[in-house]
Amino acid sequence: MRQLRLSVLVLSLVGALGVFTGQSVPAQEATPAGEVPPLLIESLGSAPSPDAPGMLLVLLRATLAPGAGLPAHVHPGQLVIFVESGTAGYAIVDDAGQSGRGRIGTPTATEVITPGSEVLLGPGEWIIEEPGIVHTARNGGDEPLVLLISGLVAADEPFVQLVETGTASPTS
Secondary structure, eight states, X not given: OHHHHHHHHHHHHHHHHHHHHTSOOOTTOOOOTTOOOSEEEEEEEEEEOXXXXXXXXXXXEXXXXXXXXXXXXXXXXXEEEEEEESOEEEEEOSSSOOEEEEETTXXXXXXXXXXXXXXXXXXXXXXXXXXXOOEEEEEOSSSOEEEEEXXXXXXXXXXXXXXXXSSOOOOO
C-alpha cells in the first residue's frame, strides 16, 4: 500500500510537469546539455508519516527556467518552500488564506503574505504555505529558479491540483 501511495505521488509529479509546461515529455527525449527545461521536479525523498496516517513527508527540488510560471494551483498539505537560487514570484490569487515569509536565521515566518499582490523572494528566503491556498508562482529573474520544497501532504491526492480562476494573476 505504501508503495502504491509513493507511485501515485511520483506519477502526480510527472503529470504536473506536463501540465505546467503545456507539453508532454517523452521518455526518449532529453534536454540538450546546458538547457534548462521549463519545469523540472525532482523527488529528493519521501516517506509515509508514522505520526500522521495517510500522509507523506516529501522533499522535492523544483527548477523553473527563466520566464517559466505555474498556473493557479493548490497542494494537499502544508509546505515549506525555500529559494535556493534565483528569484521567485509568488502570489495568492483567492481571498481566502495567507502565507508566511521568512529568511535564513528566522525560525518562524516573520511576514504575512496576503492575497492580491505578488511578492518576490530571493535566495535564503522561504514561505510557509497552508493546504488549499490558491496561488501562482513564476521565475521572476534571468537565471534558473531553484526551490527546495518540504511538506506533509495527503498520500491519496495529487501533489498539484490546478484551479480555475476568473482573474489574472497579480503582479507587483
